[in-house]
Amino acid sequence: MTNNPSENHYKKIANIYDNLWSYSPEYIKFTTEKIIEHLHLTPTDILVDIGCGTGIYSKEILNQTQLQQPIICVDPSAEMLEKIPTNSLLNPIKMDGVEFSQKPGTYNKIFLKEAIHYIEEKFLLFQNLWQKLTPGGIFLLLLLPPTIEYPLFTKALDLYEQKQPHYQELINLLQKVGFLVDFDIIDYPLKLPKIQYFQMVENRYMFLLSEFNDTELAAGLKEMEEKYQDNSVLKFSDRMIFITATKPEYN
Incomplete structure (x- = not known):
């Protein structure tokens, strides 16, 4: 999350981000319930949302x-x-995750949802967050799996698989830092009107899609239209990996 093309991407879609990514109010509510559950949030916790975007989950x-x-x-x-x-109740800070992790501060709970693929210095980030957490504190890392079932075009799915970090590699790094690590895989069934999902793709709702120019994206949408020509509604599963990294109670 340094100064890179992703910033330009999110600058362009900031005004429509919540509409692009919320899927539905029920989806946001369900995912947030799982975040709260895995963080074991209590009223006295000091919580950090790294890569918060528009604060949709906060x-x-x-x-x-x-x-x-x-x-x-x-x-x-x-x-x-x-x-x-x-x-x-929300304290926005303009900073990338690694830079923030290097600043003074102590926190009980931290979560980072679907932004770890932007961060090159992952081990440094994890080391810094370890230092920021109180004993017994939790860092919750959420990311998509190595492969996804989204109704995208072939080149987009292939590019995703090339770029998405594997959750086991992240677990290994967190354990190397000293975290006690557990993980969970949670599925949420999605059902979207085809026209809505195609508009999301056309608006490049995933950063991945910003790597395709207009001609390539149009070709991808054409491929999708041919594949799903008999569907007015698209059904697919949103599968999320929840990695819970707990700092042991001992010093």
């Missing part, structure tokens, strides 16, 4: 919990952070 966490301290929302995109409501 906002829902506030709907479901009674945190006493504001959630620290970290993201390198000023345009995305501008979409976070200006209230005392």
Whole structure:
């Protein structure tokens, strides 16, 4: 999450990000429930959301919990952070994850959802977060699996598989730092009107899609149209890996 093409991508889609990525209110609520569960959130926790985007999950966490301290929302995109409501319960910080992890501060709980593939210095990030967490603190890392079942075009799926880090490699790094690590695989069945999903792809809702120019994207959409010509609704599973890294109680 340094200054790279991803920042330009999110600058372009900031105004429509929530519509692109929310799938449905039920999806956001379900995923947030799982985040709260895996973080073992308590009202007194100091929580950090790294790569928060528009704060879509932090906002829902506030709907479901009674945190006493504001959630620290970290993201390198000023345009995305501008979409976070200006209230005392969300504290937006414009910074990439590694830079933030190098700043002073102590926290009980940290989560990072679907942003680890932007970070090159993963081991450094994990080492720094270890230092920031209190004993017994939890770092929750959420990412998609090595392969996905999304109804995308072939070249997009191939590119995804080339770029997506494998969760086992991340588990190994976290264990090397000293975390006690567990992981969970959670499926959420999605059912979207084809026209809605195609518009999401056309708007490059995944950063991955920004690597295709307009001609390539049009060809991909044509391939998708041919493949799903008999479907008005697309059904697929959103599978998420939840990696729970706990700092042991001992010093």
